[in-house]
Amino acid sequence: MSAVLDWSHNVYYQRLLLRHLPRPCRRVLDVGCGAGGFAARLAQRVERVDAVDRCARMIEDARRHTPGNVTCVLADVLLDPLPGTDYDAIVSITALHHMPLADALEVLAAALRPGGVLAAVVLPRLDLRREWPVEIVAMVGHRLLGVMFLANRLLRGTHAFAKEHHTRTGMPVVLDPPLTTRQAARVAAAVLPGVRVRRLLFWRYLLIWEKPIRPHLGSWRTDVAADPVRHRRLDS
Numbered sequence: 480m481s482a483v484l485d486w487s488h489n490v491y492y493q494r495l496l497l498r499h500l501p502r503p504c505r506r507v508l509d510v511g512c513g514a515g516g517f518a519a520r521l522a523q524r525v526e527r528v529d530a531v532d533r534c535a536r537m538i539e540d541a542r543r544h545t546p547g548n549v550t551c552v553l554a555d556v557l558l559d560p561l562p563g564t565d566y567d568a569i570v571s572i573t574a575l576h577h578m579p580l581a582d583a584l585e586v587l588a589a590a591l592r593p594g595g596v597l598a599a600v601v602l603p604r605l606d607l608r609r610e611w612p613v614e615i616v617a618m619v620g621h622r623l624l625g626v627m628f629l630a631n632r633l634l635r636g637t638h639a640f641a642k643e644h645h646t647r648t649g650m651p652v653v654l655d656p657p658l659t660t661r662q663a664a665r666v667a668a669a670v671l672p673g674v675r676v677r678r679l680l681f682w683r684y685l686l687i688w689e690k691p692i693r694p695h696l697g698s699w700r701t702d703v704a705a706d707p708v709r710h711r712r713l714d715s
């Protein structure tokens with residue numbers, strides 16, 4: 480019974496990220512795009528979407544499921560050059576906890592245009608001691624919405640928030656994320672001053688950062704911004 484009441488928190492939070500797209504917004508990068516569901520949705524809103532994932536099977540799926548204005552690229556965002564620069568927005572759904580957060584934020588911040596927005600939904604580590612009230616509300620809410628979405632599927636034939644199990648889709652998952660929301664907020668603030676990180680109800684946190692129009696000393700690392708790939712090479 481619990482499987483039919485399950486629903487996808489990742490799909491549920493897509494709309495939240497869409498609300499954070501800046502204006503104008505012509506070119507967007509989706510980091511860890513998986514099978515391309517969110518990239519396809521973004522493509523209805525913006526001219527061009529680059530969708531990147533390091534898993535070949537996911538990129539094959541994404542190529543099948545996305546329209547012509549989405550470029551699906553097999554790449555590791557920490558090791559390979561990104562397909563573009565000066566993005567209006569960079570978005571990501573449950574992928575940043577697969578990588579060292581500070582490194583990922585530096586690379587992604589560098590690829591935004593001034594005034595561009597980084598908006599990510601990320602899986603936090605469980606922090607029961609501090610967040611038990613949220614966990615209880617989340618469990619109850621998950622079941623209530625599960626009943627509502629199931630009724631919608633049965634009565635209206637919609638696929639709203641339908642969940643496919645990762646063992647079937649082959650999607651890489653990390654089930655023990657390294658950072659709690661509080662730890663992630665601290666790491667992010669050290670890299671991107673002004674970043675906002677907040678816990679979302681359904682086992683995710685939201686990270687939002689707007690790249691300053693005029694970078695100044697003490698804001699974020701303009702040396703990395705200039706050439707993140709070269710910078711990493713010099714470091715190694």
Ligand SMILES: C[S@@+](CC[C@H](N)C(=O)[O-])C[C@H]1O[C@@H](n2cnc3c(N)ncnc32)[C@H](O)[C@@H]1O
Nearest residue numbers: 489511512513532533534555556572574577651
């Ligand atoms: C849990 S899946 C989420 C997929 C998709 N965003 C969604 O909402 O369905 C995380 C994805 O991030 C990808 N990923 C993890 N680390 C990555 C990296 N360093 N570079 C590119 N993709 C990465 C994985 O291959 C995986 O497909």
